[in-house]
Amino acid sequence: MLQFTPLSGPYANGPEGAASTVECPKALAYLVEIDQVRILLDCGAPEDFTFPPSVKADSESPLQGSLPEILERMGPTIDVVLFFHSELSHMGLYAYAYAHYGLKCPVYATLPVQTMGRLQMLEAVRSWKEETDVGPDAPVHRFLPTEAQVDEAFDAIRAVRYMQPTTLDDKCAGLVLTAYNAGHSLGGTVWKLRSPSVGTVVMALDWNHHRERHLDGTALLSVGAAAPLAHAVGQPDILITNMERGLYTNARRKDRDAALLEHINRTLTSGHSVLLPVDSAARMLEILVLLDQHWAFAYQHQRFPLCLVSHTGAEVLERARTFMEWMSREWAIQLLDVPEKGRGRKKQSVVKSPLDFTGLRHFSSVEALHQALAPSQVKVVLATPPALTHGLSRQLLPEFLHDPDALIVLTGRGDPGTLVRTLWERWNAAQADTDAWRTGQVGTPMVLGGQLSYELRRRVPLAGEELRAYMEAHQAQDRAAAATRAAPQREADEGLSDSDSSSEDEMDTETHADPGPSHAAPAASKTMDMSFDIFLQGHESRDDGLHYRMFPYVERKRKVDGYGESIDTVHWLSRRRRMEAEQEEQLDPARAKPAPKQEVPELPSKYTSETLNVAVRCHVLYVDLQGLSDGRALTTLVPQLQPRRLIMVNGDAPTRTELGSLLSRHELYMPLMGATITVGGLSDSYSVRLGDALMGGLHWHRMEDYNVVHLHVSPDFSSDAATPTLVPLHDATTLQAAQAPSTLYIGDLRLSALKAYLARQHRIRADFAGEGVLVCSDRGQRPVTVTKQGTGRIVVEGNLSSSLVRVRQSIYQLVAQVHQ
Numbered sequence: 001m002l003q004f005t006p007l008s009g010p011y012a013n014g015p016e017g018a019a020s021t022v023e024c025p026k027a028l029a030y031l032v033e034i035d036q037v038r039i040l041l042d043c044g045a046p047e048d049f050t051f052p053p054s055v056k057a058d059s060e061s062p063l064q065g066s067l068p069e070i071l072e073r074m075g076p077t078i079d080v081v082l083f084f085h086s087e088l089s090h091m092g093l094y095a096y097a098y099a100h101y102g103l104k105c106p107v108y109a110t111l112p113v114q115t116m117g118r119l120q121m122l123e124a125v126r127s128w129k130e131e132t133d134v135g136p137d138a139p140v141h142r143f144l145p146t147e148a149q150v151d152e153a154f155d156a157i158r159a160v161r162y163m164q165p166t167t168l169d170d171k172c173a174g175l176v177l178t179a180y181n182a183g184h185s186l187g188g189t190v191w192k193l194r195s196p197s198v199g200t201v202v203m204a205l206d207w208n209h210h211r212e213r214h215l216d217g218t219a220l221l222s223v224g225a226a227a228p229l230a231h232a233v234g235q236p237d238i239l240i241t242n243m244e245r246g247l248y249t250n251a252r253r254k255d256r257d258a259a260l261l262e263h264i265n266r267t268l269t270s271g272h273s274v275l276l277p278v279d280s281a282a283r284m285l286e287i288l289v290l291l292d293q294h295w296a297f298a299y300q301h302q303r304f305p306l307c308l309v310s311h312t313g314a315e316v317l318e319r320a321r322t323f324m325e326w327m328s329r330e331w332a333i334q335l336l337d338v339p340e341k342g343r344g345r346k347k348q349s350v351v352k353s354p355l356d357f358t359g360l361r362h363f364s365s366v367e368a369l370h371q372a373l374a375p376s377q378v379k380v381v382l383a384t385p386p387a388l389t390h391g392l393s394r395q396l397l398p399e400f401l402h403d404p405d406a407l408i409v410l411t412g413r414g415d416p417g418t419l420v421r422t423l424w425e426r427w428n429a430a431q432a433d434t435d436a437w438r439t440g441q442v443g444t445p446m447v448l449g450g451q452l453s454y455e456l457r458r459r460v461p462l463a464g465e466e467l468r469a470y471m472e473a474h475q476a477q478d479r480a481a482a483a484t485r486a487a488p489q490r491e492a493d494e495g496l497s498d499s500d501s502s503s504e505d506e507m508d509t510e511t512h513a514d515p516g517p518s519h520a521a522p523a524a525s526k527t528m529d530m531s532f533d534i535f536l537q538g539h540e541s542r543d544d545g546l547h548y549r550m551f552p553y554v555e556r557k558r559k560v561d562g563y564g565e566s567i568d569t570v571h572w573l574s575r576r577r578r579m580e581a582e583q584e585e586q587l588d589p590a591r592a593k594p595a596p597k598q599e600v601p602e603l604p605s606k607y608t609s610e611t612l613n614v615a616v617r618c619h620v621l622y623v624d625l626q627g628l629s630d631g632r633a634l635t636t637l638v639p640q641l642q643p644r645r646l647i648m649v650n651g652d653a654p655t656r657t658e659l660g661s662l663l664s665r666h667e668l669y670m671p672l673m674g675a676t677i678t679v680g681g682l683s684d685s686y687s688v689r690l691g692d693a694l695m696g697g698l699h700w701h702r703m704e705d706y707n708v709v710h711l712h713v714s715p716d717f718s719s720d721a722a723t724p725t726l727v728p729l730h731d732a733t734t735l736q737a738a739q740a741p742s743t744l745y746i747g748d749l750r751l752s753a754l755k756a757y758l759a760r761q762h763r764i765r766a767d768f769a770g771e772g773v774l775v776c777s778d779r780g781q782r783p784v785t786v787t788k789q790g791t792g793r794i795v796v797e798g799n800l801s802s803s804l805v806r807v808r809q810s811i812y813q814l815v816a817q818v819h820q
Contacts, residue, residue, distance in 0.1 A: 045092030075101035112187025183208035199237030
């Protein structure tokens, strides 16, 4: 039995329930429960990392409320987390939940998703820290982790590869995970989950069926490069996918790219600049590859600079070059077939990666961009983030809005309430056909006009009187903290002095009580014995002694026993380890650990905010570069996969109505936000033990990833173990009542697999004569036809011959036969 609950998505329930929806910022999270195992699919956050306050519901369900409230209650009870893509909408809240909500269960993602997701989070953290206070006392609470929390959370992710079965353990024993390519982003994943009770569950969120410049299409395709993988995810028991773009029709990639490059070239040749707000990792690579190829063809002499303004852009490109095997198959083949130059040991491969981007210039701040290039110089600037909610793209916006001939290219619509959504709504309203963007057409640049009012936040260093007041307060705070730290140490030193004096008195008493040779010592020895009287006892030292030679220095007294000054063994051991580590580094430099990052002290600063009213004089163009499937692909691909049950999420009310009628042939579920649905409740799984009397006579049969056998048994609970033992039935009446057919055939026969098997094993030629009819013809014998009629019924027709027998035996070989 599987229970599915959407926790957060792009559409919330409207006041009229299922008949209406309200669009909200995109933060994806879903809960899947299989046999009391809780699996969290994604843990996303909006770009501003804020969640609207929840409305108190009548029921006290733990699945009601905002996503942070749900995770705060259920975080420790989650057993597995699966991530699909590296975007903030998929994993933006994970690091915060890991640090504050106890979400420390096993987490699985592909290696590119883990790496690019970390860089996306670091980009967001650094951008927000430069604009506003993100601490717990901030006026606006943002669920934003620190950089250390981001590193700790993403280090805990278990990276997997495509087509690598991963067997879960502990409470999740029996579940097998396999990742497949989803397209859309580097390392994007379609998850396949095998469960003994539910069967095969395929989860595909935000996938792309088209092959792009740096990525192949999804493995869900039954044609093209992904065709060999289609059978692995085909015919699942349950398919979970999204229908957010179910009513959209994507523009042709050729027309879209041609229009984009034409408008960029026209703007540059007229002497003006172009701004493209992009994300920091997921879709930025596709846009960079497109522009870099155009620059290499059209601007060979680098007449127009191509600039990337991002905090982590250089590291993203460096890491992306190490993931070439995760990208297009065509790129991987090109890198394997590169020629070699040189001879002998000096020969080297001439490798030129498509991600070298020789014409790209990277800047980590707007100030660095202006120092290298004047604002009036013609250029193309890619800046983060895409929604213009904060960061470098928002700082660059006034520079382009004032220029009447500049061009701003919107690569996405953005979330409701963001600045990019405001610009998109004005651009769409100015189009001749307001529905052109969703019907496969590319719009035209428009001068929006009017005013655009938004808040621009900055962090500026303190100066003058503010800096002096801050330094005085900081020094006073340091003095108070030093005094607080010194007080326990001072009392410990006094206690140590008292204990030393007491031990010395005891030693002196023992010396005078023992009439030994020590009394015959010379006068000098007596003088040294009497020298211990100069130490003060009790608390008299507080009045007469000086404890601090300089503030806040604490004079530490050396500990002395009867054998002299004691040795600090910890100091010598740590010094020995340090010397051994230095020797190992000299012998093997490759094993040397990287030097720890030195923390640069932050300059005293404050946050300022100003409201800008800017006249929108530039041209604005919207080009859909999100790389997602459309409604036509959804309605075509789902019937090809032939799922037994279909769960669709992320749809508004019109989309649910339209797709509900188009996919009515399937057992379809469209749960609302916060509603739990139960799928496949007719079967249950149990853990049992097979008795010794059964194991000797069982004949197991292979079916996909399982071994099956048919039994007539009864459970025996007489043993002390919690798991019952299965024993054979001996009662003739009971055995006769439980009698089953002589043979059970388990599995779904695919005629294409039968055709390949006949050609490989028996050299029998087979051809399709129509839908569901396979004609098998052997030399010198009449043909045999194999027809699939309905569910579970296969008809084999032909004259009695060796061909008929071999075809019949081949069918038996392709299904599991479970005998009584």
